[in-house]
Amino acid sequence: MDKRIGDKTLVEWEQAEPIVKEIREKRELLWLNPRYGERDAGLVTTRDVADAEARLHRFKPYLATVFPETEQAGGLIESPIYTTAKLQTFLGEEAGTRISGRLMMKADSELPVSGSIKARGGIYEVLKTAEKLAIDADLLRESDDYAMLAADSFKQFFSRYSIAVGSTGNLGLSIGIVGATLGFQTTVHMSADASAWKKALLRKKGAFVKEYAADYSVAILEGREQAALDPRCHFIDDENSKDLFVGYATAGNRLKKQFYEQGIPVDADHPLFVYLPCGVGGGPAGVTFGLKQAFGKYVHAFFVEPTHAPCFLLGLLTGLNDRVTVRDFGLDNRTAADGLAVPRPSALAGKAAGHLISGCFTVADARLFRYLKTLKDTENHWIEPSAAAGIAGPQMLLGSAAGKNYLEKHHLTEKTADVTHLFWATGGGMVPQTNREAYYAQASR
Incomplete structure (x- = not known):
């Protein structure tokens, strides 16, 4: 008997949803989400995001103290936006389709501290954990100057506790860096597809890296189970964490402010289309939630995944969220985009933001490398392969x-x-130059 995926066999899924055959054939495609515009499940609220924004504000003096790269911005961890007109021209010529409007880049590759979107959610959850521990121990009040957390006495206090995470790379990098800086005993459980340089950098920063020969689903499961044995360990769960989600969601109001400062309208006559690379889904779903808060119906968010690992698309298409994997549909989860090499989507992301997502694209690895090279050639920006997904x-x-x-x-x-x-x-902001050049060379072959 054919294995059942939810209430259908694979053959029945292909009959009910013809696009499944194209997904299984690893074709590049656009799937439109029939759930778009449905009623909010109420799992995350605007108050949750406002609380996150206030907490990050309290931590600005600390961040400015321990991470000099944030000092000029007063401890704000934020990235610039760029107009990419030359890239826009290239894309239109390549496709034979005029790319009308304005093409822009949100450069989370340049986020301070860890150089990726994971600096939003990952760093936020570590900071929230530290704040709660310090307040519960009567060492800190919300009215205090949080720069005091940089003192050795606080590092000694936090060293009594541990933080753990399962990661393909970037989430572990952000949590490992800030966790170790605060003084936490920090363990990153990393999947086989994580880049060697990310593991080396984490060790250099003082985090413990535990490597697995298997993929992300095994790394996060092992990390979760091991953390559960230690009552002083906080496990940051990329598949289920509301704190990660709201940390990402703070991007919405920040982008709105940047658009306002640059005179870029978003309204009924000037819609905004956002293309977000997607792995487990927590980061892009959180950002989408924040964007919808900031711009309402005038923003349209699309997730972009590798043809070999479209786990979020399959979670939404089947309605099964985290109860489905790409392997159920005969896909191998093999992609050079390490941050997107995820076989199973986040349960929370699908339930909290599934109704906000307009659709999902899939792209082949070759396109990621081609666009990585083109972005460098046309606009002089370096990113990593997974970060190039949205360019399509x-x-x-x-x-x-x-x-x-x-x-x-x-x-x-x-x-x-x-x-x-x-x-x-x-x-891609922290990718070593030798790796950048290797990516570029691969795209040039």
């Missing part, structure tokens, strides 16, 4: 039947000349 968004939206259907359904076809396309460059 405008081509596929404007040049595909599904994309044109989406524009028509939402009365956007006549507004494409005034749209802003924003690809979220999720990481």
